[in-house]
Amino acid sequence: MKKILQRDETFYESIINKGYSRRDFLKFATYMTAFMGLEHSMVGQLVKTMETKKRIPVIWEHFQECTGCSESFIKSDHPLVADVILDTISLDYTDTLMAAAGHNAEGAKQASMKENYGKYILVVEGAIPTKDGGVYCTIAGRTAVEILKESAAGAAAILAFGSCSAWGGVQAASPNPTGSVPVDAIIKDKPIIKVPGCPPISEVMTGVVLHYALFGSIPELDSEGRPKQFYGKRVHDSCYRRPYFDAGLYAESFDSEEAKKGYCLYKLGCRGPVTYNSCGTTGWNNGVSFPIKSGYPCIGCSENNFWDNGPFYERLENIPGMGIEATADKIGKIVLGAAAGGAAIHAVATNIFKKKEIDENIAMGEINEQNLNE
Ligand code: FSX
Ligand code: SF4
Ligand code: F3S
Numbered sequence: 001m002k003k004i005l006q007r008d009e010t011f012y013e014s015i016i017n018k019g020y021s022r023r024d025f026l027k028f029a030t031y032m033t034a035f036m037g038l039e040h041s042m043v044g045q046l047v048k049t050m051e052t053k054k055r056i057p058v059i060w061e062h063f064q065e066c067t068g069c070s071e072s073f074i075k076s077d078h079p080l081v082a083d084v085i086l087d088t089i090s091l092d093y094t095d096t097l098m099a100a101a102g103h104n105a106e107g108a109k110q111a112s113m114k115e116n117y118g119k120y121i122l123v124v125e126g127a128i129p130t131k132d133g134g135v136y137c138t139i140a141g142r143t144a145v146e147i148l149k150e151s152a153a154g155a156a157a158i159l160a161f162g163s164c165s166a167w168g169g170v171q172a173a174s175p176n177p178t179g180s181v182p183v184d185a186i187i188k189d190k191p192i193i194k195v196p197g198c199p200p201i202s203e204v205m206t207g208v209v210l211h212y213a214l215f216g217s218i219p220e221l222d223s224e225g226r227p228k229q230f231y232g233k234r235v236h237d238s239c240y241r242r243p244y245f246d247a248g249l250y251a252e253s254f255d256s257e258e259a260k261k262g263y264c265l266y267k268l269g270c271r272g273p274v275t276y277n278s279c280g281t282t283g284w285n286n287g288v289s290f291p292i293k294s295g296y297p298c299i300g301c302s303e304n305n306f307w308d309n310g311p312f313y314e315r316l317e318n319i320p321g322m323g324i325e326a327t328a329d330k331i332g333k334i335v336l337g338a339a340a341g342g343a344a345i346h347a348v349a350t351n352i353f354k355k356k357e358i359d360e361n362i363a364m365g366e367i368n369e370q371n372l373n374e
Contacts, residue, residue, distance in 0.1 A: 011050035011213070020080065025050070028080040035282065036207045036219075037229035049214045056213055057112055057120040059151055060094035063144040064137045064171050064180055065126030068199040069162035070096050075285075076202035094123075095139065106140050113154050121209060122155035124148065124183050127164040127171055131179030148186055157191045157218050158183060161205055163301060166194035166225075173307040184225065191218050194225040198301035201282055204230045224304070226276070235272035235298050238280030241265065259295055269313040271300030 009017065015025050029050065033043045062070070074097070093109035095101075113120065126144075129136035134143030152158060160166040160183045172180040184192050195204050208227060211219045219227040236242065244250070244264040251259035252267060264270070272280075275298055279290040291298055297313070300306040 009055060010052055011055060012052075014055060015050075015080065024080065032203070032207060032210055035203050036211060042214075046210065046214055050210075053213055056209060057116040058123060058209070059109060059113060059120055059155070060097075060123040060125065061144075061147060061151055062094070062096050062139075063124065063126030063128050063148070063165070064178070065162065065164045065169070067096055067125070069125045069164075070094075072199035073161075073202045073205060102140075109151075113151065117154040119156055120154065121212065122151050122158045123161050123205070124158060124165040125161050127169050127180040127182060128186060129171070129178035129180050130186075131177070136178040145186060148183065152187045152190055155190055157193060157212065158187060159205065159208060160184070160192055160194045160196075160225075162200055163196045163198040163303075163306070166196040167304040169198065170307045192225055193218050193221065193227060195230075196226065196302040196304075197277060198306075200302070201230070201278055201284065203282060204278065222276075230278050231276040231302070233276065233278075233281070235275045235277055235280050235292070238278075239272050239292055240280070241292060254295065265292060265295075265297040267315050268297045269299075269311070269315055270297035271303070271306070271309075271316065272298040273316060275300040275303050277302040 012025060015028075016022070026047065029047045030040075030043050033040065033046050038046075093105065093112060095105060098105055098108075126137075128134070128144045128148055130145060134145040137144040139147060163169050164171065164180075165183050168176075168180050168182050171178060172182075184194075193208055195208065197204075204227070207230065208219060211217075211227075219229060222228050222231060224231075236245070239245075241262055241264045244262065245266055249258070249263045250267040251263040251265055253259065254268060256263075259265070259268075266273070270292065272292065279298070280292070283290045283293070299312050300309065303309070
């Protein structure tokens with residue numbers, strides 16, 4: 001109930017009351033402005049919004065899921081990323097994180113939904129099972145379908161957080177025994193922002209909520225319902241192993257010297273070329289790493305149906321949108337045989353040059369992640 005009593009605070013007051021300094025606050029505003037893809041000149045506006053606007057109530061439902069999304073969120077390395085939702089933006093109900101339980105918890109949710117009808121953001125984590133009357137996920141004796149419909153009715157917008165609520169997730173894998181569906185299969189009359197990833201990146205959720213506070217509207221979405229500023233690029237477009245891909249240098253096995261040296265993981269099944277997410281630019285754990293940097297191919301965890309899209313460790317057949325429409329094998333053949341004309345020859349020459357350059361650098365022990373990013 002403490003959170004409800006504090007709702008009249010502004011974002012800024014909450015942050016300061018929590019013990020952060022003004023400097024921390026300004027650093028956070030600068031960081032989030034950049035992360036949200038806004039011009040640097042917007043920092044002042046974000047600061048003003050957070051200083052003057054009242055917090056936005058958030059109701060956070062958990063359905064069929066592994067709770068990895070919450071884990072990812074609360075473990076965000078930038079302290080204010082999680083705090084801005086958990087403390088600053090009045091999180092009125094989350095059955096996983098709140099201290100209250102049972103009737104107290106459910107009563108607090110009902111009170112908040114009533115008081116903030118039409119104004120709160122509903123976060124949904126997990127898919128919704130529909131088979132057999134929805135019995136495969138019940139909370140406080142009610143099905144996820146019923147709870148979702150009730151919570152969605154008074155929401156200003158719904159944030160489908162994680163691939164389960166955005167697409168159905170692993171529990172929707174064939175033969176989908178519980179009839180799991182994503183939020184937008186049930187709720188049709190509310191703006192739904194999909195923040196996929198299994199789990200998604202914490203900053204994206206905070207960015208969406210701050211965007212809503214700043215502009216009073218949801219961010220621009222792509223045709224799949226994802227915020228463009230975070231899902232506009234493929235993992236492949238910002239991958240630090242990309243020079244190896246372009247040069248036709250692929251690791252053939254996980255334990256090979258090439259894998260350790262940073263060769264491209266395409267032949268080990270990497271889905272980076274068909275996956276839209278910010279992993280390559282933001283990284284995880286405050287940018288420390290992401291799957292590919294840890295030596296593991298991207299499994300496309302933010303894409304619809306990634307769980308049934310063929311075996312994880314088999315190479316993709318086709319790579320769309322590469323300039324040269326071809327599989328990496330074909331690109332490799334072109335490099336070897338120089339059997340193409342026009343634009344392809346230019347690409348070949350570039351690749352051969354890059355390959356030679358990388359080989360030489362490897363031989364000299366000079367290549368490292370920093371100069372690959374340059
Ligand atoms: Fe799904 Fe989130 Fe994957 Fe897990 O709750 S997106 S299974 S990380 O946790 O919903
Ligand atoms: Fe990176 Fe994967 Fe693309 Fe290779 S295929 S460059 S490892 S995203
Ligand atoms: Fe997921 Fe691929 Fe990023 S597996 S975490 S989208 S690198």
